[in-house]
Amino acid sequence: MDSPTVEAGMNLEFLRPLVKRAETRIVLLVVDGLGGLPEAEGGPTELERARTPNLDDLARRGICGLHEPVGAGITPGSGPSHLALFGYDPIRYQLGRGVLEALGIDFDLGPDDVAARGNFCTVDASGKITDRRAGRIGTDKNRDLCGLLRKVAVPGVQVFVEPVKEHRFVLVLRGRGLSGDISDTDPQSVGKTPLDPVAHTREAEPTAKMVAEFVSRARDILAGHHPANMIVLRGFSKRPAWPTFGDIFGLKAAAIAAYPMYRGLAKLLGMKTLATGEEIADEFATLERHWDEYDFFYVHVKKSDSAGEDGDFERKVRVIEEVDAQIPRLMRLRPDVIVVTGDHSTPAALKMHSWNPVPVLLWSRYCRPDSVERFSERDCLAGGLGPRFPATDIMPLALANALRLEKFGA
């Protein structure tokens, strides 16, 4: 599927002409999976349990609330939830599966590349799939097989085959006039043979032929590599031609993220990604180092989400406390606007992303503080931003507080 050819969303179309330049700096600190749930009935959430004197101080001086990334009851993936934080309506702006997978390894997708998510799989003598994940082969084996597949020459295009984890890889075709409007070869069930890639439009026919050629060659190469003796592909898509974050908001934006997925996403929107280390403190050191070069910083902390996904309540508490300890460094930089939030909730009690609204704290000289005294889910309910506001409100609020929006109308 081609990524939907979306115009700038209603919000963005409205906002863009109001944007003005200013000498102010905004920091959007995303603590991934920040929102939580009580471990036991009546108990505190992860954030409520954490000792966060610095965030509490910001909450006291700022304005708080809870956002919903996509809508009531909707549990978002990291792609849609980040798009929403960045001001892009996540229902209007949807990324294809192949593009998301390429972002996940921070692959530098060109505007004409077509990406697909690939699985190594097992087929029997008749060609029918017996295991859609090839027994979850190890990542090392995956890397070797990708090395073999990379040697496939398809006339007219350059072929990239990049390992992800276990049985997963990314296929990228680079060439002219390619289209992502091609059906999956993955039948999504065992007992069936992989499907032929079918072009949904006339324009996609040459690309479908190239994919078929690649798959046919891959079959030959993998024949002796049971259980990974075949591949299936899905989510053919191109990098969308969306307006960039910088163009819309008039910001020189940089992303500081230890994890490739988030760098990939930021890059897709035209942000500059800054090299950083694995630790939270490394990310704040990167922020300090580049402070004078940008006027918008997206700082992403991954470990809170990982702890939530692992169901590790206490570890998530500690990650939040680790973030809190970095806040004084941030304050010393004298930013004009700080937003601290998560992209979604990842309660340890659920061991997964959830639909529960996400605490938000916005601080600026002009934010009009509310009565919230602590940064927590329960306290933010009484905040001035409201208990369930759309995440896409965050960017206009940040810009306004940075005195970067003109008056609307006379």
Added chain:
Amino acid sequence: MDSPTVEAGMNLEFLRPLVKRAETRIVLLVVDGLGGLPEAEGGPTELERARTPNLDDLARRGICGLHEPVGAGITPGSGPSHLALFGYDPIRYQLGRGVLEALGIDFDLGPDDVAARGNFCTVDASGKITDRRAGRIGTDKNRDLCGLLRKVAVPGVQVFVEPVKEHRFVLVLRGRGLSGDISDTDPQSVGKTPLDPVAHTREAEPTAKMVAEFVSRARDILAGHHPANMIVLRGFSKRPAWPTFGDIFGLKAAAIAAYPMYRGLAKLLGMKTLATGEEIADEFATLERHWDEYDFFYVHVKKSDSAGEDGDFERKVRVIEEVDAQIPRLMRLRPDVIVVTGDHSTPAALKMHSWNPVPVLLWSRYCRPDSVERFSERDCLAGGLGPRFPATDIMPLALANALRLEKFGA
């Protein structure tokens, strides 16, 4: 008018692919007209006056708020307000007047039936209407006259004439190729003659002729039955071809409602309606009896609304207390998600439906409790669901809490 040929709304189109199956059960308890107003300035509302220890306990352990069925300031009828609770945008999904009237007597409308609301009326010697309600004849008289009209044979269709209350009845034509795209015969004022039914489209012409034939025969039959010596018809409409509740939400749904209107509405959306008694306790007994057979139960309590409409504050308080007393029976069934709310407010002070937001309480293991300690209008204002959220949020929230929605995007 034919019911608008509406596609599945944006919300529903978005939600449907996210729905997954689970072994969880949801109960939506609708206390009709639940929201109220103080009887005297500074006093409590009906719900605030009521002693509701069980609902308060659920509110303490759950998440609360107030919904708006249609929008700010809009007082809804029971049709739109229930559609909103069931997740159907009530502005997008509108029922014709004839269909609503047929639902009101739980008439089993077929997909090709055309229904209209009828009034017996009084005409003078020149045929001009002198009373649009025929002096509000008694329901017994109405029943006799419907018996006479039922004998009218119109070639090509089966004719149903069903009494409602006083001067009101339902006309249903059953046949092939019928259309509801016909103008009212009711001029909506006295001093005018009833209008001819006019087809708005070519397809509706045969139906318009049949209606004209029926009206002409009715005039002859009723000639000697002054004051009910004529009829007027309005709101010609067909049962809409909407996606069913079960299809959209992946739920096996049952309705428990003592009043025909609510059974009719539930049936229209494809819910199974369960036989039950007149009393609130009967409805909970029905719930217990069928607990294992369904995964969604809509339980409707009518008496709170009737008390409000009668302006009887104390009676409405007692109905709410009667509902509260049944909550322990509900809890013993161990539902996964409970939603308690009203379809709209019916303050005794107004003696009618009103626009005031309606208290909502949602309880589940994963709802993230707020600080609300009592189930009341004032307490719900501080709840985690917000003080004025769209009623159409309730179904996605209930599904999410029942772990019945997939993640959106990767």
